[in-house]
Structure formats: structure tokens, C-alpha cells
Amino acid sequence: MEHNKNYVVGIFTDEDVLLDAVGNVRDKGVKIEEVYSPFPVHGLDEALGYRRSRLPIAAFLFGLTGTCLALFTQIWMLGYDWPMIIGGKNHASLPPFIPVTFEFTVLCASWGMAITFIIVSDMAPYKWPRQFDNRSTDDKHVMAIDLATNKLSKQELTQLLKDNGATEVNEKNF
């Protein structure tokens, strides 16, 4: 992270005011760094213009890996490596392999996706997040705007946020 970055930080108390504010601020051509909320606000990702998360695709691929691995293991172990006749059935008959295949698919998809989520969100037990205002986990929504990436001055941005319902506007330097 570069040093001495200056941010204008708008604090909002109501999620609907925040949603309108995000729309209006972006309409003015202002680039919002990020909005921090105590809970998921519906429509905020669209208002900020984020692309949909591709985590479901990752989950599908992990699940598919699990399915293939479980089927391969069972067919290879009981069908080829040490064939046994159990209940007069084929060595490698599919129906009894379905429960384990299903469970392993779910296992791989869930863990795979959860770990991917942690990695792509740049989270780890030893990391501290960059927080603009730590009330964002309590009851405030925090909108951070990087001064370097915007043409508007600090005063203009402050006024813009206040006009759009921010209850406080602060400054934060990293």
C-alpha cells in the first residue's frame, strides 16, 4: 500500500440514504473507494457497479473435482485394485457409490469455496483490515473516497457527501 493517501470518509446511518447517496455520488463522476457496512445492504453491490461474484463457479468446479475424485477412487479400489464380490453385485456397480460421491462433492464444494472466499477477500487471522472508521461494524455505513483518484477537491467532496445525507464527513490518512 502506498503511503500518505488521503481519503474523505462519509458516515451514514441509514441504508436507504446510503444507497441513494452512492448512486448520486457516482453520477457526479466520483470514484468511490469502498463502502463499509455492519450488515449486507441489498443493492449496494449493483449501486457501486460491482460485477457479480464468480465464487459460485469456483464452487461448481470444486464440486466437480470432488465428484470425479470420489467416483474414480471407489471404482478403482473396488473394481480394479482389489475386486471383491459383495452381495452378488458387480465389482464396480454405480448405485452403492452414489452416497459417498454425493457427500464428497458437497465436502469439496463447501470447503473449496469457503477457502477461496477467504483468499480472494485477502483475509487471514494475522491480518488487520484497513479501517476508515471502525463504527462500520457497529451501526454506521462508511463511504471512503480516495482524493488522489478524483478531480473534485476535498471541500467539494465533503459538501457532496453532506448534501447526500452523510451525518458526518471526516478525513483519513494512511
Place this chain on the structure above:
Amino acid sequence: MQASSSVREYLVTGGKTVGDVSEDISRQVEGKPTTLWVVSFAISAVVLAFGFYCGCYLLWNGVGVWGLNKTVGWAWDITNFVWWVGIGHAGTLISAILLLFRQRWRMSINRAAEAMTIFAVICAASFPLMHMGRLWLGFYWCLPLPNTWGSLWVNFNSPLLWDVFAISTYFSVSLVFWYIGLIPDFAVIRDRAVRMGNKTRAWIYNSLSFGWDGGAKTWMRYESVALILAGLSTPLVLSVHTIVSMDFATSVIPGWHTTIFPPYFVSGAIFSGFAMVLTLLLVTRKTFKLEDYITIYHIELMNIVIIVTGSIVGIAYITEFFIAWYGQVPAEQYAFLNRMGGPYWWAYWCMMTCNVVSPQLFWFKKIRTSLSATFVLSIIVNIGMWFERFVIIVTSLHRDYLPSSWSMFHPTIFDIGEYLFTFGFFFCAFLLFAKFFPVINMAEVKSIIKSTSEKKH
């Protein structure tokens, strides 16, 4: 945009604001444990210690210290196993299936229910593990690991092995689901600790929260993960008890060899799971003063789930009898007559009273909205569900095809000790959870405060 409805009841009462949610839920994590908590924990720990002694004794001497005999080879251990797995069904049902159905009342109960699920599944798993006797070889018997006998692989055709995969997957996926939900709430406690200047607590809860930042992008990913996990857990919940029921249904023992078992076991599991959630939540809500979050409305809705699943279980009992008569297989008919009027008649009628009759009392609104009645009935339901498994397992086994080998089962102190071990563990774990983790999902409750909180007038 105020979306309060006059048709539905408020999910959060007492005019709570978003800030109040953080305050009310975090307070018990930050404060000193109450005397009641310390006393309960001490009692649970003593029970756990006694159970641990019984477990060590069993491992040293072998499974022979249990009351099992040649005829009744499965008794309390498998009864307790199925009972705990059943209890473990409510948590993920509440958080996954009710999430997919957009039932918002799940939000203040899902955290505790999921914790209960995880602890109950650990308790359940301890029984088949102990029943193996030589626990240290369990890995080779349960998992497809290369070994010095061939490699002689595990039998993937066996429902017992499916169970290994089902239970361990259920445990681990429930754990992920629960933990992902806890991450934003750990961050709440971290930031409160930062504001209070408590560095140690801030550091601990930051580690637990993986450095959660609460950004819109993180929330978007988080919601995507929660939805997919719910989608994956829904068939998983239903598969687990289905597979447990197959341990019995795929055998040729009269009384077990029944195609109705999977749906019957699943509804029985949800039935007992909700009863246990109620037992625990009624105590938690009182102890931690969470009456505004876990309201009478929540309790009523859970009681309705109990009526529905309890009635399905009742119909399943009757269907089994009908099919035994209609099927005209003498061994099957005898198994059921023996259940009803044989030496274990008391267990059978205890099961019928607790599981079929008692939940029907919830048809009365007065009873299903009464805290004391709900508390008593929730315990009765779980007694009934324990007897259900005992009846299915022991009465089907104790009089087998050969009358000369007919026998009875008498539990020893070690059977009882193992059961107590799981109770000790369960309550110790739940008490630790209730003290150190936020018992209500703050982020989810905060997201509905605006639309379903009772306003201050």
C-alpha cells in the same frame, strides 16, 4: 422506506436500533461469566470427567464392559448415536433450508442452533468410534487409506461406510457454514474492544474474524458463499439421516427392513432437533436477557414445526404397523407385536406417548405460546425420540429368528457413563460457545431491524 407489516408479528421487539443489537449481543461476551454460568459449567465438567473415565475404562478393557450380548449387539451406543445425530439436524435445517425459503425468523436462532448441531454431531460420532473398541485402528476401518493388509480397501457398498462420509461431511460443512457466519460478528467484538482499549481481546477476535473489513465487495462475496453453502447443505441435511436410516433399512432384520425409514428418520430428526433447540434457547434467552430477539413468535413458529414433524413421525409409526400386517410376513408381524406388547412394552408406549400424543398439545395456541409448557414438552419430545431409537434397535434385535438365543439388554454403568460423557461434552461446549461467541447472528438481525423491528412509539 418503512416496510413494517401489520399482518406479521415483529421479529425483534423492544424498539431496538442497529446499535442496540451490537450492544445487547456483545455484552455477554465482554462481561464476566455469571455465577449461574460457572455453576452450570462446573456441573457439566464433572459429568464430562466421569464420562471420560468410563471411556478410558472401555478403551482399556474393551467393549465387553457394556451390557451388549450375542443377541443384542447394538443397544445404547447406537441409540445414542442416532439420537444425537437427529438432534444435530435442526441447526443446518434452520440456517440452510429456512434461508432458501427466505424465512427471516431463522435469523435470531440460527447461530445457537448451528452450534448445537456441531456439538451434537461430535457427541454422535463418539459412539460408533467407541464401539469400534480399538479406536486407534479406526482410521483404517473407516477411511480408504493404504494399509498393510493388501491394501484391503474399505467396503464402499456398506451403509456404515456411507455413514462415515455422511456424518463427517455434515460436521465439517456445518462447521464451515457456522464459522463463515461468525466472521462478521467477531469483527464487531474486535472493534468494540479497540474502542474500549482492550488490546488482547481485540487481537484474539481479529484473528478469529480473519481481519474482516465489512466492505461492500466482501459482503457481496460473503452473501454468495452463504447462499451456495445453504444450497449445498439442504440436500446434505436430508441425506445424513437418510443414510443413518439405511444402516438399518438395508439389513434383513424384521423391524428394520423397511423402505419408509429414510423419510421417517429425517422427520424424526427435525422433530427432535427443534425440541433440543427450544430447550437450549429458552434457557439462553432467559439467562442472557434476549427476550427481544427470541420472541414468543419465534417459539410459536418452532412449535409449529414440531407439530408437523411430530405428526409425520406418528403417521410413520402407524404405517409401519399397517405394512407389517399387510405384508403378511410372520417374522415382521411378530417383531411389531413384540414391540407393542413384549417385554419392552414400556419403552414402546413411552415413545408413543411422548412423540405422538404430546406434540399434538401444540395445536392449542395457549400451549404453544407458553414458555413453561414449551420447555417441558421439548424435553418430553427428546425423551420420546430416545425411546424411539431404543425401541427400533433393541426390540428388533432381542428376539431374533432363533428363540433359544432370545435375550434382554441391561445397561451397565459404562453404558450410562458413555451417555453422560456426551451430555457433559455437549453442555460444556455449548456453555463455552454461549460465553465467548455471539449467540445471535448480529449482522443478519441488523439487516432486518429496519423492516421488522417494533418501533418505539
